[in-house]
């Protein structure tokens with residue numbers, strides 16, 4: 001039996017109440033709850049538009065389509081991410097150009113981006129991943145942040161904020177920076193709808209396109225055509241769109257989770273503070289680097305790296321943790337190690353030295369809201385005893 005799981009959903013608010021309202025309404029798919037969720041999410045981020053969809057992958061696909069990515073285009077994307085960030089580029093028959101990431105944050109930095117642009121001047125799109133909930137350096141005081149660089153080179157940005165709600169950079173929330181941002185509400189994320197996602201933008205043209213493409217390319221909101229008293233059957237199809245809408249049952253859960261988002265973030269931070277306090281003196285363990293204010297990080301993940309001085313491998317470490325009943329995960333096996341990307345693009349690991357270093361030793365520790373102090377203690381004591389060198393054990 002697992003004593004401490006890797007992730008655990010907290011449904012501690014109005015989830016049941018709002019879902020019951022949907023069930024009793026007699027209308028289970030997209031309607032008022034999804035609209036309310038969009039409205040409140042946009043309000044929380046301080047953006048004009050939010051579009052609820054059935055996954056972050058769907059949001060990323062819609063986002064790239066709205067930005068105008070076409071067959072044969074090239075799109076920068078970090079090697080150290082989940083396949084969804086890159087597969088959506090292939091949905092549009094465009095090609096990913098993988099970038100190495102910074103060791104410690106797993107982020108694309110302005111420097112990494114500038115070097116990549118110098119080598120690939122024909123790339124006109126970038127997918128930025130706010131890894132683990134840490135905002136990438138979109139802006140900085142020197143006017144040399146990722147957005148500034150992209151603006152100078154005519155590169156459009158899609159932000160993958162699957163991990164990053166609620167995250168901030170300075171006085172702005174992630175979701176309010178670039179052209180389009182996409183969030184995930186998958187079951188283990190910082191807030192969940194079971195499965196679901198949200199796309200945010202301040203650009204009306206992108207918003208209109210996404211709304212049409214989200215539901216079959218139909219030219220108007222049609223959810224009320226089944227519930228309205230007045231005849232409203234007529235609609236037109238203006239593009240071959242997708243079926244990506246978020247049902248109200250999921251949106252109801254999302255609304256309740258959104259109400260608790262700040263509490264959940266604080267709870268995650270408590271666990272993270274404990275990890276930093278207990279694990280910071282282990283020579284063979286590199287802890288994540290936080291370059292933003294601790295409280296601006298959404299702490300979806302706490303990825304540590306067993307460095308070269310560790311006496312066991314990452315895989316052995318994971319097995320020992322599992323034997324002690326502790327769930328862990330790996331974020332990520334980088335994309336250049338995945339058969340599809342490796343073979344299609346003939347990728348060489350030597351081009352991604354930091355991602356390689358991370359991949360060799362990375363493991364994510366359990367992290368979720370309301371983690372028991374006893375469980376946290378148990379995880380830390382287990383990590384320390386597994387990593388203690390043979391000399392220490394004598």
Ligand SMILES: Cc1ncc(COP(=O)(O)O)c(C=O)c1O
Pocket residue numbers: 055056057058081082084085129160162163183184185186196197
């Ligand atoms: C970085 C990243 N992007 C995108 C996704 C896709 O999210 P979803 O499962 O909501 O489609 C994930 C899922 O874990 C992710 O980690």
